[in-house]
Amino acid sequence: MERPLTGDQSLVKQINKSIVFTTIVGKGPISRAQISKNTGLNKATVSTMVAELIDEQMIYEIGSSQSSGGRKPVMLYFNSHAGYAVGVDLGVNYILGVLTDLSGNKMEEVHIPIEKREFNEVVESLKSVIQTLLIKAPESVYGVVGIGIGVPGIVDKEKKILFAPNLNWNNINLKEIIEKEYNIPTIIENEANSGAHGEQLYGAGKHISNLIYVSIGIGIGTGIIIDNKLYTGVSGISGEMGHITIEANGRKCSCGNRGCWELYASEQVILNDAKNSIHENSVLDFNGLVNEAFKGNPLILQLLNTLGENIGIGLTNIINTFNPEVIIIGNRISQFKNWISNPIEHILSERLLPYHKDKTEIRFSELGKHSCALGAASFAISGFLAEKKVSEQYK
Numbered sequence: 001m002e003r004p005l006t007g008d009q010s011l012v013k014q015i016n017k018s019i020v021f022t023t024i025v026g027k028g029p030i031s032r033a034q035i036s037k038n039t040g041l042n043k044a045t046v047s048t049m050v051a052e053l054i055d056e057q058m059i060y061e062i063g064s065s066q067s068s069g070g071r072k073p074v075m076l077y078f079n080s081h082a083g084y085a086v087g088v089d090l091g092v093n094y095i096l097g098v099l100t101d102l103s104g105n106k107m108e109e110v111h112i113p114i115e116k117r118e119f120n121e122v123v124e125s126l127k128s129v130i131q132t133l134l135i136k137a138p139e140s141v142y143g144v145v146g147i148g149i150g151v152p153g154i155v156d157k158e159k160k161i162l163f164a165p166n167l168n169w170n171n172i173n174l175k176e177i178i179e180k181e182y183n184i185p186t187i188i189e190n191e192a193n194s195g196a197h198g199e200q201l202y203g204a205g206k207h208i209s210n211l212i213y214v215s216i217g218i219g220i221g222t223g224i225i226i227d228n229k230l231y232t233g234v235s236g237i238s239g240e241m242g243h244i245t246i247e248a249n250g251r252k253c254s255c256g257n258r259g260c261w262e263l264y265a266s267e268q269v270i271l272n273d274a275k276n277s278i279h280e281n282s283v284l285d286f287n288g289l290v291n292e293a294f295k296g297n298p299l300i301l302q303l304l305n306t307l308g309e310n311i312g313i314g315l316t317n318i319i320n321t322f323n324p325e326v327i328i329i330g331n332r333i334s335q336f337k338n339w340i341s342n343p344i345e346h347i348l349s350e351r352l353l354p355y356h357k358d359k360t361e362i363r364f365s366e367l368g369k370h371s372c373a374l375g376a377a378s379f380a381i382s383g384f385l386a387e388k389k390v391s392e393q394y395k
């Protein structure tokens with residue numbers, strides 16, 4: 001008969017199990033003996049934890065066949081298809097949803113434009129994207145384990161959307177709405193925080209402990225990772241760098257301030273400026289702008305040069321404040337990389353002390369338009385693993 005564990009023993013067991021699981025996820029395929037060697041846990045403990053994890057179908061084993069060199073060790077693999085996650089990037093003018101396995105590999109993708117920004121219509125569109133992805137999820141042990149949604153607004157520690165100025169939303173409990181509809185744990189996070197998390201796990205920020213992800217779309221948001229942890233501030237709403245002032249008496253912003261960075265350096269600015277400076281009858285959307293840039297339209301190239309310089313001005317403030325190892329420019333503006341990276345570099349060289357300039361590298365998003373959706377999915381996965389008590393990596 002096993003004696004019931006005391007509180008301390010149960011905690012130790014949980015920690016050991018999480019160490020074994022994390023080792024298999026990170027270093028698998030790996031044998032029991034290698035896990036023991038890597039972690040310093042004794043072989044009996046490793047075997048017990050492995051048996052439990054196999055029982056839960058979180059891992060599986062392959063091997064044990066005879067070979068000419070003797071018996072091959074049994075290797076352990078993370079069962080990344082034990083469940084799936086949905087990640088959604090709720091943009092101001094589009095919704096992008098992905099279905100991923102538990103390793104964050106993208107299996108399916110749905111993209112729809114948002115034409116009307118009324119709350120009910122956006123929520124209906126959001127539900128249709130989620131529904132489509134849920135139907136596409138293959139059969140699995142745990143099914144869809146979570147839904148993560150990155151939103152263009154201020155999200156507090158309780159994951160309530162306090163304010164999404166570009167959608168005109170105030171005090172919205174989207175988590176409750178989605179959980180009620182699907183009965184699946186749902187995580188709401190600011191889109192820039194999701195993007196930062198996604199890029200650090202799977203993209204341009206891999207193995208970087210101190211980075212700032214700058215999401216430039218219709219507005220500008222930043223996700224701040226310090227010492228491998230997302231920094232969210234006392235109420236969870238840090239990173240509103242789009243509203244730092246770069247023109248003391250500049251344009252009036254919906255946030256109440258004047259001269260905010262995002263009024264000079266976002267997708268919205270270039271869309272407006274292009275509308276004003278190109279012959280009246282042509283209506284340019286974002287993709288139209290990208291096409292014009294590729295064609296070498298001198299007016300658009302001029303606008304992109306100014307945009308790059310304005311982006312650079314905001315970045316000098318970020319670099320002076322955080323001294324980050326890497327800044328990752330993400331969201332749709334990264335499609336203009338070819339035309340904005342030189343003006344950005346010029347401004348940084350002109351305006352920063354060399355100590356700052358030399359140590360910070362400017363990169364563009366590797367996940368491109370998927371960074372927010374993949375990051376949101378990874379929050380959902382981390383939430384599930386924490387719930388199953390096999391990982392503490394939920395950040």
Ligand SMILES: [Zn+2]
Pocket residue numbers: 242243253254255256257258260
């Ligand atoms: Zn503002």
